Amino acid sequence: MRKIHLHGHLKKFGEIFKMDVLTAGEAIRAISMQIPEFCEALKEGSYYVIRGDRKTGYGLNVEHINELRLGTGDLHIVPAIAGRKNGGGVLKAILGVALVGAAIFFSAGAAAGLAAPIFGTVGPTWGNLAMLGASIALTGVSAMLTPTDTKTEEKSDESFSISGPSSSMAQGSVIPLVYGEVITGGHVVSAGMDIENIGRYKP
Incomplete structure (x- = not known):
């Protein structure tokens, strides 16, 4: 027995x-x-399918849905937030339609005829061949339709009002947590300026 964790809007069906x-x-078919x-809701958007711990687990691609054994690890289905960067592409979001297609329509044993061997009485079956073709097709469709993150060069404007280096970050970027001593620029959260005529205070 293993635990299947649903996150985001999928929690309404059970956490x-x-x-x-x-x-x-x-798991998806069950x-x-x-x-x-559940399937209708799953078709909307894209998802990260993670085996093991949600933060440190292994991210599954669409070809892993029916092939990769879960072992003793839990399974997390996490909606991919639009516009959020995925930390350098460690996890690949799977389009919901492709996820349902891989789990339901291209599951092993979906048709009895697919169990027939290609050569003689032993060896690869037509089902294996169909699964291979389906996984390649779904991977291509998912890659084309799933939004991919594009890295853009950040423009660093020189600051004349605040001394020292300054950095700017794009929304959704990962902010590193540094331990120990380090020399780095700062993130200006808020700045203001007041103008006064100092000469009027002279006696």
């Missing part, structure tokens, strides 16, 4: 499910059998 499943595809509305 944690305990299921005896081997892959992420089996939840869909109990809650038919």
Whole structure:
């Protein structure tokens, strides 16, 4: 038994499910059998599918949905926030439509004929071949339709009112946490300026 964690707007269907499943595809199909509305909600947006810990776990691609065993780790399905950077591409968001397609329509054993071997009585089956083609197709569709982060050069304007170096960060960027002594620029949160005629205070 392993735990399936739903995050974001998917929590309305239940935050944690305990299921005896081997892959992420089996988990999605099992939840869909109990809650038919789950698939419709899953089609909206993009998601990170993570095996293990939510922050340090392994991010699954669309071809892993039916192939990669979960082992003893938990599974997290996390909606990808629009406009948020993913920390340098460590996790790849999967389009919801591709996720449902991989889990439901291209699951192993979806059709009895796919179990027939290609050569003789043993060896790869037509189902294996179909799964390979489907995973390649879904990976391409997901890559084309899922928004990708573009790194832009940040313009650093020289400050004449505040001494020392200054830095600017794009919205959604990761802010590093530094331990120990370090020489670095600062982030100006707020600044103001008042103008007064000092000459009028002279006796």
